[in-house]
Amino acid sequence: MSAGSAIAERARALRTAGAAFVHARVVIAEKPTSAKPGDEALVLADGTIEGFVGGACAESTVRAQALTLLDSGQSLVLRITPEPELARVGTLTVHNPCLSGGTLEIFLEPVLPAPLIVVIGDSPIARAVRQLAVPLGWSSPELPAGQLGAAAAVVVATHGRDEEDALLAALHADVPYVGLVASRKRGDAVLAALDVCGSSKSRVHTPAGLDIGARTPEEVALSILAEIVTARPRPSARPATEAPPEVSAATAGTATDPVCGMTVAAIESTLHLDHNGDRWWFCGTGCLRAFAAEPAAYGLRR
Numbered sequence: 001m002s003a004g005s006a007i008a009e010r011a012r013a014l015r016t017a018g019a020a021f022v023h024a025r026v027v028i029a030e031k032p033t034s035a036k037p038g039d040e041a042l043v044l045a046d047g048t049i050e051g052f053v054g055g056a057c058a059e060s061t062v063r064a065q066a067l068t069l070l071d072s073g074q075s076l077v078l079r080i081t082p083e084p085e086l087a088r089v090g091t092l093t094v095h096n097p098c099l100s101g102g103t104l105e106i107f108l109e110p111v112l113p114a115p116l117i118v119v120i121g122d123s124p125i126a127r128a129v130r131q132l133a134v135p136l137g138w139s140s141p142e143l144p145a146g147q148l149g150a151a152a153a154v155v156v157a158t159h160g161r162d163e164e165d166a167l168l169a170a171l172h173a174d175v176p177y178v179g180l181v182a183s184r185k186r187g188d189a190v191l192a193a194l195d196v197c198g199s200s201k202s203r204v205h206t207p208a209g210l211d212i213g214a215r216t217p218e219e220v221a222l223s224i225l226a227e228i229v230t231a232r233p234r235p236s237a238r239p240a241t242e243a244p245p246e247v248s249a250a251t252a253g254t255a256t257d258p259v260c261g262m263t264v265a266a267i268e269s270t271l272h273l274d275h276n277g278d279r280w281w282f283c284g285t286g287c288l289r290a291f292a293a294e295p296a297a298y299g300l301r302r
């Protein structure tokens with residue numbers, strides 16, 4: 001199997017598994033470079049690179065920018081040069097002085113799994129939500145209560161059947177959006193009976209959906225999905241072609257690895273990751289992968 005076929009097969013497997021990754025393809029390779037046009041790699045969410053798009057210096061830049069794209073969801077033409085260059089429209093130019101002398105342009109395309117919406121119930125509204133969610137780019141599988149943590153939204157539309165258990169399962173799984181299809185009066189009664197704290201009860205949207213004067217099941221489904229889209233967090237990363245954040249004057253030249261606390265050189269060739277508008281620097285791939293997997297665990301250490 002050729003390298004290109006192996007990458008394509010691996011990408012299909014990752015899509016099937018619902019894993020997020022970035023597909024990187026070399027577009028331009030100016031000599032001397034170890035990569036050539038058409039070389040490909042996949043950058044996984046933990047920072048692992050499968051395939052080849054350049055040597056160690058180029059790879060560190062590709063990894064850092066690819067992980068940023070998993071946050072923003074934007075595609076990017078990445079230009080890596082050994083000498084500083086003026087910015088180009090539609091391209092992010094990165095100066096990496098440890099390159100062997102050539103310039104690379106690499107197209108980075110994030111591939112993100114469809115967000116999951118779990119609809120509990122078989123009412124006309126429940127069926128309408130499932131049907132409308134798919135063309136909007138959502139996946140609507142049937143998941144056991146113990147697996148709701150993978151869902152971006154849970155809509156309970158059982159009309160009085162096992163509502164409390166379903167809501168508790170979604171709240172305990174910390175699902176970002178939890179909605180209950182019910183009248184305001186009945187919804188308040190259901191919430192009052194839930195054995196959770198007031199802050200958890202306040203997370204339940206009931207009546208589920210925006211007030212758009214919906215009457216039919218399809219209109220109610222539209223209002224629910226509109227509320228989910230409105231409540232869903234937007235990508236937090238900076239635009240991909242925007243200049244990267246600068247290291248503050250107080251720490252110019254050095255930075256602290258947020259995972260291990262080591263002082264590292266804050267230069268383009270050092271492993272780094274742009275997240276939530278800040279640039280983080282790392283001593284090695286182990287710390288970068290740990291941070292990429294759970295940034296919130298290290299967000300207060302700089």
